[in-house]
Amino acid sequence: MQRYFIPPNGWQEKQVMITGDDRHHIARVMRMNAGDSIICSSPEGMSAECEIVEITEHQVTAHVQRWLEESNDLPVSVTIAQGLPKGDKMELVLQKGTELGASAFIPFQAARSIVKWDGKKAEKKQSRYRKIVKEASEQSHRSSIPEVHPLMSVKQLLAASEAYDVKIFAYEDEARSSNYQSLSGILSNAEAGQKIIACIGPEGGYTIEEVNAFKQHGFQTVRLGPRILRTETAPLYLLAGISYHFEELGC
Amino acid sequence: MQRYFIPPNGWQEKQVMITGDDRHHIARVMRMNAGDSIICSSPEGMSAECEIVEITEHQVTAHVQRWLEESNDLPVSVTIAQGLPKGDKMELVLQKGTELGASAFIPFQAARSIVKWDGKKAEKKQSRYRKIVKEASEQSHRSSIPEVHPLMSVKQLLAASEAYDVKIFAYEDEARSSNYQSLSGILSNAEAGQKIIACIGPEGGYTIEEVNAFKQHGFQTVRLGPRILRTETAPLYLLAGISYHFEELGC
Incomplete structure (x- = not known):
């Protein structure tokens, strides 16, 4: 129906x-x-x-x-903060991320984001993004529509992250070493009802200043499997992994 | 590098x-x-x-x-059999599916596939698809390139499925009831080195004849989370779930 x-x-x-x-x-x-x-x-x-x-x-x-009587929302609330990617990749993240259960999206202007938004473009984009998540919510029979926040700077993102219980960021360089926190370890410690924020860098990744700022604000690095994922694939892996953990494995 | x-x-x-x-x-x-x-x-x-x-x-x-000395292939071999979807969705499945670790892809002509391929188009498509998986393999640092099989009929697909250890198909109607096999149950019984084939229907889903044929050939229905996924999102959820299970949780 x-x-x-x-x-x-x-x-x-x-x-x-x-x-x-x-x-x-x-x-x-x-x-x-x-x-x-x-x-x-x-x-x-x-x-x-x-x-x-x-x-x-x-x-x-x-x-x-x-x-x-229905609820098919994830038992944890997941906000995807996505460093502005090139082309129409943000739209893919919004559509697929909504299907996969995200609660909210924060586009942010990372140092290595090639795309820059000015005031008018940001407004137009946000209105289009809200339409995408509404349609994807309807199509995937979600009982709520994810929120799309206005574009943030890294500074604004870090301030906003204070409201979250679990803060993670996907950092490829560290994930390839053995010095990473496993996603399963983080999820095993998370409880139903908690708010998770996950930051995904743009195509060029984070600058070292951004990495240090995330760490100083209590963000943990996660690995999203051993293969290198494109910026728009990373949030989809993360959301599917969270769904599998809580909704299919019942951990 | x-x-x-x-x-x-x-x-x-x-x-x-x-x-x-x-x-x-x-x-x-x-x-x-x-x-x-x-x-x-x-x-x-x-x-x-x-x-x-x-x-x-x-x-x-x-x-x-x-x-x-490297191997970042999934410990199980996963073949995604995708009922021909509309537009360029097959390309998305190939690119993202390669990033997420698929071993092979089988495009198949489902009863409700709106797209039909003739001989010449099939050849051209396959050559383009092979290019997509090669590039995605390079980009995601995979140590092997997934195979792209030629277009199959459902009959050919069922015959090919005999070579697999674990056979699953995503069937939305059954997944919404309580009469489904959980993905975690199936994966918990799978062993490293085994071959899994997962069939995903086109936009309109399977016909009842197709569902019965899959069941007769030993396919099990799986649920991919409680939300309804688009045909091109289903294989991505499945592959991320398998990666999370074997590579992150270490089940």
């Missing part, structure tokens, strides 16, 4: 009003009619099976049939 | 001759010179640190300095 995330003003008692892109998707892309069923999710993470009662040029109206 | 996979005819005692795209990459893209070092890997999975001795318009010649 198709899922739609409906903003707060779309809910009225047992009635759901759907407008904009979602209305278009229901009416034109899915070509649904009155009587068809969809799942509507609220910003608070509640979901209901709803029956479409009317489709007009401006709005789809649906009635709540039953509330669903 | 940059890595290049050199075909058998490029090796002559302690001398390596590099031609074609790799020569271009060394001379023009990396702008290397005589005296620079590279890693050359043989088709058998042996790698050597080599010093460039000469760069001409047709060939780079390098001398083996020392053989490397």
Whole structure:
């Protein structure tokens, strides 16, 4: 059943009003009619099976049939802080990272990020990124939409990291030595409900200043398997590993 | 250090001759010179640190300095059989799947694959796919290049699956019920050196006939976490989970 995330003003008692892109998707892309069923999710993470009662040029109206008891969010909250990568790789991280259960994303301007965002571009990008995670949440039947934070500097990222219980960063050079903390060791010490932040460097990796700053702020280096992963593959490995650990192995 | 996979005819005692795209990459893209070092890997999975001795318009010649003792292949061999997906998603599976340690890929024509390949297209695609896995192997410092099999029918795939020790398929409908085999259960019974084949359906999933045929041929259904993954994300979750299980948890 198709899922739609409906903003707060779309809910009225047992009635759901759907407008904009979602209305278009229901009416034109899915070509649904009155009587068809969809799942509507609220910003608070509640979901209901709803029956479409009317489709007009401006709005789809649906009635709540039953509330669903479901939660397929990871038992730990994982924020992916991604050093701005080249091209459209950030979009891949957002889409796949959402499917794999990330709670939030922080794009950050690393010293070796080749891409630079100015004010207007940052705004446009963020709006596009929010659309990507919304659609990926709907498609993967998540009960919540990950947050996409505005672009941060490394300094802002370090300040924001104070709110997290577990802080890790993927640092290839150290991971190739034997001087790394294993991901499984870190996850074994993490508890359900805790907040994890994982920082992934851009294509060129971190500068030594960044590495030292992360360490000074309590970040631990992790290895993500013995092979070298591209910047956009690293968060996907990390999220799949966390899912496997908590949701499949039941550690 | 940059890595290049050199075909058998490029090796002559302690001398390596590099031609074609790799020569271009060394001379023009990396702008290397005589005296620079590279890693050359043989088709058998042996790698050597080599010093460039000469760069001409047709060939780079390098001398083996020392053989490397390395293996970063997964302890189990994993073949990803992917029902032909839409657009360029197969390329994503090949590139990221190689980074994540797959041993081989089998594209197959599933009943619900929207894309169809004819003879000429299949040949062109396979040549492009081999290039993608070669480049991804070099980039992720793998000691071997995954094999890309020619396009198979489901019938051919089932016949080929006889050569594998562990046979799994990701089947969303069953995975959402409680009637699934957990990936961790399957991996806990797998031993180093065994061959695993994992079949991933196309966007529309499998037909019931395909599901029955897989089951009759000894395939087990697996769940890949509780969220619904896109067809191109499923193999990445699976490979990361296998890597985490064997290489990070050390199960």
